[in-house]
Amino acid sequence: MRWQILISLLFLGCLSHTTHTNLTELVKANLYPFDGYSYDNVSVKVMGDLVYVKARCSKLDGVDEYLFMNDNGTLILKSYCLEALPQALKDELIEIALSNETIAKNAEGVVTVRRILPQTSAKFYAPKELFSVTWHGNSIVSALIDLDKGKVVRVYVSPSRKPYQAVSPSFVDFVQR
Amino acid sequence: MSSRISFPLVVMLVLLAISVASAQELIKPVPVGGVISYKIPFNLTRLIIEPKFKYVRLKPGESTSFTVKIKNPNDKDVTIDPKVVIPPYSEMDKSWVRIDKSRFVLKSKGNATLTITVSVPKNAEKGFYSCEIAFTNDTLPYPAETPRFVNVLHLSVQVWIPPSVRIYPTSVFKYVEAGRNYIFNITVENIADRSFTLNPKLTQAEYYGPNVNYLTKDMVSIDAPSTIPPHSKVTVRIHVRIPPTAKGTLRGYVDLGINDPGLEDWAKRVSISLIVFERPTEPFVRIIRVENASVLKVEVSTGLSQFIPYVPVPYGSPFSSNADVSVRLISPHGEVKVRPKVLERFVVTLGTYGPPWESTKGLYKVMSVGKTYTYIVENPENGVWRIEIMPKNCFMFNVEVEIE
Numbered sequence: 001m002r003w004q005i006l007i008s009l010l011f012l013g014c015l016s017h018t019t020h021t022n023l024t025e026l027v028k029a030n031l032y033p034f035d036g037y038s039y040d041n042v043s044v045k046v047m048g049d050l051v052y053v054k055a056r057c058s059k060l061d062g063v064d065e066y067l068f069m070n071d072n073g074t075l076i077l078k079s080y081c082l083e084a085l086p087q088a089l090k091d092e093l094i095e096i097a098l099s100n101e102t103i104a105k106n107a108e109g110v111v112t113v114r115r116i117l118p119q120t121s122a123k124f125y126a127p128k129e130l131f132s133v134t135w136h137g138n139s140i141v142s143a144l145i146d147l148d149k150g151k152v153v154r155v156y157v158s159p160s161r162k163p164y165q166a167v168s169p170s171f172v173d174f175v176q177r
Numbered sequence: 178m179s180s181r182i183s184f185p186l187v188v189m190l191v192l193l194a195i196s197v198a199s200a201q202e203l204i205k206p207v208p209v210g211g212v213i214s215y216k217i218p219f220n221l222t223r224l225i226i227e228p229k230f231k232y233v234r235l236k237p238g239e240s241t242s243f244t245v246k247i248k249n250p251n252d253k254d255v256t257i258d259p260k261v262v263i264p265p266y267s268e269m270d271k272s273w274v275r276i277d278k279s280r281f282v283l284k285s286k287g288n289a290t291l292t293i294t295v296s297v298p299k300n301a302e303k304g305f306y307s308c309e310i311a312f313t314n315d316t317l318p319y320p321a322e323t324p325r326f327v328n329v330l331h332l333s334v335q336v337w338i339p340p341s342v343r344i345y346p347t348s349v350f351k352y353v354e355a356g357r358n359y360i361f362n363i364t365v366e367n368i369a370d371r372s373f374t375l376n377p378k379l380t381q382a383e384y385y386g387p388n389v390n391y392l393t394k395d396m397v398s399i400d401a402p403s404t405i406p407p408h409s410k411v412t413v414r415i416h417v418r419i420p421p422t423a424k425g426t427l428r429g430y431v432d433l434g435i436n437d438p439g440l441e442d443w444a445k446r447v448s449i450s451l452i453v454f455e456r457p458t459e460p461f462v463r464i465i466r467v468e469n470a471s472v473l474k475v476e477v478s479t480g481l482s483q484f485i486p487y488v489p490v491p492y493g494s495p496f497s498s499n500a501d502v503s504v505r506l507i508s509p510h511g512e513v514k515v516r517p518k519v520l521e522r523f524v525v526t527l528g529t530y531g532p533p534w535e536s537t538k539g540l541y542k543v544m545s546v547g548k549t550y551t552y553i554v555e556n557p558e559n560g561v562w563r564i565e566i567m568p569k570n571c572f573m574f575n576v577e578v579e580i581e
Contacts, residue, residue, distance in 0.1 A: 035234065035338070050539075067539050079528060081537040091448035116534050118230060124534045127230035128333060132535050142532035148305050154497030156532035 022073065027053055030068065032117060034085055035129075042052045051075060060084040082115035089113075089147075097133035097143035100152040109137025116144065125153045142152060219317045222255055224283075224328045233295050234335040240296035245330055247291065247312060249283045250362065255313060257283050259291065260448040265323060269306035269334065273297060297336050303438060306334040340439035341369035342405065346578030347447055349415070352454040356421035363413040363447050365433065367405040377401050377413055380446070386537065390430030392449060396420065399431060421454060427451040460505070460567040465578055466560070473557035474579040475564055477502050478522075478549040479571050502574055503567040506552055509560035517550040 023044070033039050039055040046052075053066040062083035068075040090113040098104045112134050118127040124144060127132065129154070133140035144154035225248040233241050240388035246548075249255050258280045261271045277292040291309065319325065343366040353359055367373055377399045381391045401413040415431055431447045467473060479502060504512045528537030568574055 035335075036339075052540075061385055065540050078537045079536050081528065081535070081540050081542065086347065086444070087449060088444055088446065091348045091450075092443040092446075114535060114537075118232065118533055120288075120536055122230070128232065128428075129332065130534070132532060134535065140530055140532065144534050144537070146533070154534070156534075157528070 023051070023070075025050065026070075026073070026075050027068075030077065031055055031064070031066065032082070032115075033057060033064070034082070036117065037084075039064070046070075050078075055084070057084050059086075061087050061090070077117075077119075078140050080117065081113055082117075083112065085113060085115065093133050093145055093147070096145050096147075096150055097152060100155060102155050102157065103133075103135075103141060103143045103152065106139065106141040106157050107135040107137075108141075109135045111135050183419060183572065216371060218296060219425065220315075222251055222258075223315075224251075224255065224312060225250055226312065226330055228330065230329065230331045230333070230434065231293075232333045232335070233296045234337055236338060237297055237301045237336060238299040238540075240294060242292055245291045245293060245310075245573045247289045249285060249287050252285050253525060254285055255283050257281050257289065257312050258314060259310060259312050262311050262323075263328070264307065264309070267307050268304075271307050271308075272299075273306075273334070274308065274332065286419075293330075293332075295332070295334055297334065301336050303336050303338050306336065308332050308334075310514040315472045322462065332520050338439040340444065341371075341438055341503050342367050342435050342437040342440060343375055344435075344444070344447065347444070349447065349449045349451070351429075351451055353419050353451045354456060354481075355423045355453050357419055359417040359419070359451075361417065361447075361449070362434075363415065363431075364410055365405055365413060365435070365568075367407060370407050372407055373405045375401050375405055375413070375434045376405055377415075378432050378434060380430045380432045390423070392417065392427050392451070396427070397429070397431075399434075405435070411464040413447075415447070415449070417449070417451065417452070423453045425453060427453065437467040437572065454572075457568065460503075461576075463564045463566075463576065463578065464487070465562050465580070467557045467562055468559055468581055470557055470580045471555070472579070472581040473506075473531045473562070474577075475506060475552040475581070476549055476550075476555060476577040476579075477504050477566055478575040479547050479568075501548070501569040501571070502550065503569065504550060504552060505563075505565040506554065507563040508554075508558045509562070510558065513554055513557075515552045515554055517552045520549040521549065522547045522549065551576070 023046070026081040027044050031039060031042070033055065034057070037060055040048070040058050041056040042175065043054045044051060049070050051068040051070050053068065055064045055066070062085060064084045066077060067079040067099045068175045069078050070076075087091075092112060094114050098107065112132075114132045114134070116130040116132050118129055118131045121128055121144075124130075125146065128146070128148075131145045131147060133144055133145060134140060140156070140158040143152045144156075145151070146153050225246075225249075227246045228439075231245075233242060233243070235241060240252060247257065259278065259279070261274045261276075263269055273296055275294040275296070277294075278289070281289070284288050302379045309326060309329040309331055309445050313326075314330045315327040316324040324429060343562060345364050345366075351359070351361075365375065377395055379397045379399070398416045399413060400416070402411050403573045405411050413431075413433065419427070427449075428451070429449050431449065433447065435443050435445050437445075465473075504517070506515060523543050526537075526542050528535070528542060530542045531537060564576070564578065566574065566576065
């Protein structure tokens with residue numbers, strides 16, 4: 001695998017026990033490229049304890065982004081947005097999502113397809129890699145998909161609102177399981 | 178005194194006696210391995226197992242090993258008796274999994290590390306397999322088809338075969354015009370030493386939603402060779418005839434029917450999404466009257482793809498970033514050339530709003546882009562003005578006209 005690691009070290013704090021080489025190795029060990037693919041371009045940006053990673057695979061559309069917290073040499077994954085996926089798979093997932101009537105009735109706007117890692121999926125369905133297909137329109141409409149079973153396992157629809165207008169989390173509404 | 182007992186009552190009493198006897202039988206202690214064991218609900222010995230879930234991906238004939246840490250937080254020693262438990266729906270065989278330690282006692286507050294080796298037989302079929310590795314015999318006291326062990330590691334094994342055939346593009350997304358014919362070329366590349374067969378067919382998918390129609394066989398014809406020789410590329414030509422009356426979105430799949438066992442079903446298909454679009458030949462025209470105004474201001478904003486329902490619009494698509502308009506301002510005495518002020522708009526989220534299963538907080542995401550062109554004419558000529566707007570690569574635009 002050809003790694004092009006660009007490390008932009010913007011030290012607002014300092015990496016107490018971690019050298020740059022160690023950080024590169026740490027980051028490598030904590031990335032999750034899509035099954036069967038590997039990253040060929042990874043950029044790492046350090047801001048104090050936070051480590052931002054953007055990873056690309058030339059054979060895939062989209063970018064995978066990770067936000068880690070560096071806890072004395074241990075990277076803790078805080079956030080991630082994994083959109084580097086084959087286009088055919090994205091189409092397949094959108095198709096599966098739209099086979100759910102709630103999704104089909106509410107879906108509008110820009111659609112995103114993201115991978116959900118097992119540690120997150122465990123809270124909502126099972127500890128396995130799932131996919132989230134989300135429409136960002138007047139409301140947020142999302143399907144959590146188990147690709148092995150080819151079905152929608154959870155549905156989320158936020159209240160209707162103007163695009164990207166602030167919504168209190170208390171308005172969050174699960175429509176069906 | 179004579180007593181009379183009816184026959185139905187006798188039957189009821191007999192049945193009651195049988196059921197009581199059966200119940201007593203059920204609560205009898207059960208001998209397990211020579212030891213009398215009573216199952217007491219919720220009095221279970223729990224261990225800390227890291228990881229609780231393990232996923233491995235192997236080709237047929239491959240093997241891999243990983244370690245599992247077991248911690249005993251209890252105040253008593255616990256007997257660890259690792260065993261592989263295959264759920265009824267799994268086709269995995271116990272022989273696939275080897276554990277380096279057998280029955281042993283884990284001291285109170287002690288730790289142990291076990292090495293688990295997963296070996297996939299050469300003749301295993303592609304797919305997902307799973308099992309549990311139970312470290313103690315503790316089971317949940319609920320009725321279940323199979324015992325539900327408490328101290329387990331869930332093991333998921335994906336058996337895969339590397340694909341030998343590459344297909345590109347795998348999706349066709351295009352705006353088309355009714356009554357016209359289109360040809361979409363799909364390249365199929367074989368990187369293996371053997372040949373594969375090709376048998377493309379149009380297929381339909383389940384699809385809800387208004388304004389969505391299926392591509393039908395009378396609209397689609399496919400030219401393709403029947404084989405893909407080793408280390409070669411072939412072209413599949415998909416001819417689509419858009420009926421003159423077509424409306425909305427036409428969708429379908431072409432299943433290329435390639436016999437490469439490494440390709441998943443979804444990867445053998447080419448997705449086709451065609452949006453029937455009536456390309457305007459004339460600009461949008463708005464007539465306005467100007468009377469003694471100091472400023473005429475025209476703002477034209479390109480619409481964003483977020484208003485198009487059901488259509489996947491990936492970032493970088495011409496319809497999300499290249500939406501544009503051509504504007505002409507025509508005064509009573511001819512066109513007025515005005516250099517517009519251009520304002521670009523981005524909607525950026527910090528991952529705050531989304532479904533609960535997306536952990537994107539703290540990451541910037543550009544959700545949409547748009548442009549606003551502002552044309553300002555100082556001291557516009559009195560009379561009737563004509564505003565002409567020709568859209569490019571967009572379905573909608575906003576217009577604001579201000580006369581001061």
